[in-house]
Amino acid sequence: MRGSAAATSPGPAAPRRGNGDPVKALLHRHRELVEGAVDPLEIAAGLEIHGVTDRTAARFRHRDVFSLAEELYARVPRGGEPPRPAAAPPAEPVAAWAGLVLAPGAVALVAAGGLALTEGPARLGVGVAAVLALAAAGVAAVRRGPLRAAPGxxxxxxxxxxxxxxxxxxxxxxxxxxxxxxxxxxxxxxxxxxxxxxxxxxxxxxxxxxxxxxxxxxxxxxxxxxxxxxxxxxxxxxxxxxxxxxxxxxxxxxxxxxxxxxxxxxxxxxxxxxxxxxxxxxxxxxxxxxxxxxxxxxxxxxxxxxxxxxxxxxxxxxxxxxxxxxxxxxxxxxxxxxxxxxxxxxxxxxxxxxxxxxxxx
Known part of the structure; x- marks a missing residue:
């Protein structure tokens, strides 16, 4: 009985394998997320979407979701490449969108001046042209820079x-x-x-x-x-x-x-x-x-x-x-x-x- 008990006791230094490796089970469950991630940060965000919290990560012997994500990232073979730290996305030059977000205000100022200087049918024409120009400028402003949303x-x-x-x-x-x-x-x-x-x-x-x-x-x-x-x-x-x-x-x-x-x-x-x-x-x-x-x-x-x-x-x-x-x-x-x-x-x-x-x- 003692030998049997000793044989079934895992021991403190036993490596985590098979059913005794909860991180491996988690990796299988989210393999598509882990394999497609460019850095551990993306994995952490994906785990959060699936309801994994810092408290959940503790059950996987990690202090938080970020630490768990780093292990998941490291477990997927990537041609010997070491895990990369999370990096911010490439910055879009400010000059590329600054003019676009200033355009609606500029169009509105010009339109206000035109409306103040015209009357009758001419004023109506200026108003219609101003609305169309503002719509075009507004659409352009939200398609570039910080106000841009991903397609769809x-x-x-x-x-x-x-x-x-x-x-x-x-x-x-x-x-x-x-x-x-x-x-x-x-x-x-x-x-x-x-x-x-x-x-x-x-x-x-x-x-x-x-x-x-x-x-x-x-x-x-x-x-x-x-x-x-x-x-x-x-x-x-x-x-x-x-x-x-x-x-x-x-x-x-x-x-x-x-x-x-x-x-x-x-x-x-x-x-x-x-x-x-x-x-x-x-x-x-x-x-x-x-x-x-x-x-x-x-x-x-x-x-x-x-x-x-x-x-x-x-x-x-x-x-x-x-x-x-x-x-x-x-x-x-x-x-x-x-x-x-x-x-x-x-x-x-x-x-x-x-x-x-x-x-x-």
Whole structure:
């Protein structure tokens, strides 16, 4: 019996083999991920997606997921090549995208000047040309540099929701004021100032996205645990959003834009950051919810004109009477931005959100 017991006892120095090697079992389970990884960092991010945490790594006799990923990387034969440390992706020259993110603001300034100097049909022509030029400049700005998302990531509905929010920023306040007053009896006034502010804010948004992505990648490469990385990256996200908030506030004050423009600009930045880092569904959901709330505000005022449905319009009328029509998009976009920021502080503090992000300039 003693001999049998001794024969079955593994001993402290026994190597891990077969069923007694949990790391080997994990390697078989995630072999495709490990073999296709270019560095241990990519493996760590992939393991995180599959639910492996630092606590899980302890069961594999490792202090954290990064250490476990390094062993998995080393176990796959690579022609004698030693494991490479995690490296940041190649940087795209700033000059390649700086002009593109400045273009929307430049087009908006030229358009504002053209609208101020023209009247009648000529003014209408300038307005149409400005909208087309701004659309082209905006598309170009998000296809290069820090605002670029990987192909296929943006949800299709995101573009539609963004267009609605921009359209409401220009025409929504005037329409709501006219509806509350019993109209509209004629074409309500448009407000080009929000579009000017948002176009000018594309450049600071790109720099904030660059700051966040670049610092997060460096933090990821230097971290030795997922919890350590998450703790360090959350202040980076809040700093990026705070800088954009300051830029939007200054631009809105200079252009005389309604305060709802600031909330909309922050909402669009957070949504874009989530899209860039592979979380477009949450961005689309928040933008869609904001659009639905703005549409509901307009519809409730119209419904309140029907017999017996006057209470439906009471909340919106109370807000407009107290703070003006600009308060409605400010409350809607501000609430959506706060909710999306709360989600982003969790989603963007995961290693997997940065390991496969677009190259950061």
């Amino acid at each position: 990531r943006p949800a299709r509905s995101t573009v539609l929701w963004t267009l609605w929010l921009l359209g409401y920023a220009v025409a929504g306040d005037g329409l709501l004021q006219a509806l509350v007053g019993g109209g509209p009896d004629a074409l309500w006034p448009l407000a080009p100032a929000p579009l000017l502010v948002l176009a000018l804010s594309v450049a600071p948004a790109a720099w904030c996205a660059r700051l966040f992505s670049g610092r997060a990648r460096r933090r990821l490469a230097a971290s030795r645990g997922l919890d350590d990385f998450a703790t360090g990256v959350r202040p980076l996200l809040l700093a990026a959003v705070g800088l954009q908030l300051l830029a939007l506030t200054a631009l809105s004050a200079a252009a005389g834009a309604p305060y709802g423009t600031v909330a909309l600009g922050v909402l669009l930045l957070i949504a874009r950051l989530l899209t860039v880092h592979g979380r477009p569904e949450a961005a689309a959901a928040a933008l869609g919810a904001a659009c639905a709330a703005e549409a509901l505000a307009l519809a409730s005022v119209l419904a309140g004109r029907l017999p017996g449905l006057h209470p439906l319009a009471a909340p919106v009328r109370a807000v407009v009477d107290a703070w003006g029509p600009a308060a409605v998009p400010a409350l809607v976009c501000g609430t959506a931005a706060l909710a999306l920021l709360a989600h982003a502080t969790v989603a963007l503090s995961r290693a997997s959100a940065h390991a496969d992000a677009a190259p950061t300039p």
